[in-house]
Amino acid sequence: MIKTRRQFLRSALASLALLKTGLLFPISVFAKWPESVFSKKHPEEALAELFGDREITQTDKIVIEMPPGAENGAIVPIIIKTDLKNVQSISLLAEKNPVALLAQFTFSSKGRGEYLRTRIKLAKSSHVIVVVEADGQLCTNKKYIEVLKGGCD
Amino acid sequence: MSIKIRTRIENGITTVSAMIRHPMETGRRQDPETGEVIPIHHIREVNCEVNGETVMHAIVGTGISKNPFFSFHLHDVKAGDILTLTWLDNLGNTDSIKTIIK
Numbered sequence: 001m002i003k004t005r006r007q008f009l010r011s012a013l014a015s016l017a018l019l020k021t022g023l024l025f026p027i028s029v030f031a032k033w034p035e036s037v038f039s040k041k042h043p044e045e046a047l048a049e050l051f052g053d054r055e056i057t058q059t060d061k062i063v064i065e066m067p068p069g070a071e072n073g074a075i076v077p078i079i080i081k082t083d084l085k086n087v088q089s090i091s092l093l094a095e096k097n098p099v100a101l102l103a104q105f106t107f108s109s110k111g112r113g114e115y116l117r118t119r120i121k122l123a124k125s126s127h128v129i130v131v132v133e134a135d136g137q138l139c140t141n142k143k144y145i146e147v148l149k150g151g152c153d
Numbered sequence: 154m155s156i157k158i159r160t161r162i163e164n165g166i167t168t169v170s171a172m173i174r175h176p177m178e179t180g181r182r183q184d185p186e187t188g189e190v191i192p193i194h195h196i197r198e199v200n201c202e203v204n205g206e207t208v209m210h211a212i213v214g215t216g217i218s219k220n221p222f223f224s225f226h227l228h229d230v231k232a233g234d235i236l237t238l239t240w241l242d243n244l245g246n247t248d249s250i251k252t253i254i255k
Contacts, residue, residue, distance in 0.1 A: 033197040038214045075218045094216060098181065102216035110229050111201065111208035115168075117224035121179075121216050152216070153182045 037101055043093040043129050046100040050091060051131075054138055059084075062132050062141035073122040073151030080116045084134035087113035091133075095126035095142075097152055123152035156250040158238055162231075167254060169201065169209075170224040171238050179215040195243055196221060202237040203230050203254075230254055 040046040047056065065079040080090055090113055092102040102120050107113035113132075120128070127142040158171045173196065180193025193215065201209040209225055230236075232255050239249040 032210075033212050037212075092216075097216055098179070099214050099216055101214055103211055103213045105209060105211045105223075105225070107225075108206070108208045110203055110206070110227050112226055112228050113209075115224075115226045117170075117222070119218040119222050121218055151218075152179060 038099055040100050041098060043095060043100040046093060047091075047131065050101070050104065051133075051138055056131060056138040056140045059139040059141055062130050062139060064128065064130055064141060064143040066128065066143055066145050069146035069148070070122065070151075071148045073124075073147040073149060075151065076120050076122050076145065076147075078118060078120055078128065080130055080132075082114050082132055082134070084114070084132055084139060086135045087132055088136075089113070089133040090116050091131040092118075092120065093129040093131070094120065094122055095129065096124040097121070097126075098123060121151040122147045123150045156238060156240070156248060158236070158250050158252050160236060160252065160254045162254070165228070167227040167230050168224060169227060169236065169238075170222070171199075171201075171250075172220060172222045173199075173240055173248075174220055175240070175242065177215060177217060177219045177221065193243060196240050197243050198241045199223065200237075200239045201225075202239075203227065203234050205235075205237075 037046055037049045040049060061083045063081045070076045087107060089104055089106045091104040093100045094102055105116060125146045127144050129142045131138060131140045155174045161168045175196050176194055178191050178194040182191045184191055195215045196213045199211040200207060208227055234254045236254050237251050241247045
């Protein structure tokens with residue numbers, strides 16, 4: 001119960017301070033980060049964690065654009081394009097990184113996810129694996145990249 | 154830590170490009186001067202909303218480069234819609250930017 005003007009002012013100021021530091025930000029859109037998936041070193045383990053034993057089909061309909069080689073593995077540009085319809089999620093994994101899963105992007109119907117561009121870290125020369133969930137089906141493609149200096153430290 | 158965002162509508166498709174200033178420390182890097190390990194500090198989640206409805210949500214690990222850049226497509230949005238992009242890191246830091254799609 002707020003009884004006095006002073007108490008009211010105090011609590012109002014406290015709320016303002018909270019707003020400013022972002023603590024009152026609606027945290028409901030968050031708190032989904034799955035620690036166990038991001039502790040897996042091998043892509044197969046991470047994929048099993050993400051998708052269970054669902055079948056993943058190899059396809060050329062996922063196009064991965066990456067330079068053939070990277071001098072510095074700390075910043076490797078990557079573009080994913082796909083003709084697959086109703087893309088629900090795109091998962092990016094690296095074959096030989098300390099943590100296999102780089103990121104997973106989930107889209108609603110407005111965000112269709114047929115195009116994604118980001119920059120990733122790679123520890124070694126290896127495949128980058130992309131898994132797209134589209135129309136309820138899991139599809140995958142991969143691309144090899146030569147890395148001269150590891151970028152995962 | 155700041156966010157820069159750009160939107161472009163072309164042939165009915167909106168391209169959103171966002172860059173977040175963030176160190177994305179893996180927890181494996183040593184301070185070159187002191188030799189001490191720099192604690193893990195990375196973005197865990199990115200959320201993008203249009204008019205309050207989530208259109209893209211990402212879970213992110215340490216394998217995304219320092220100062221993360223993301224670009225993706227949106228359909229069925231129009232000029233004047235309000236786009237919000239928010240991130241949250243492993244230390245509980247969060248930041249958000251609002252822009253009007255044009």
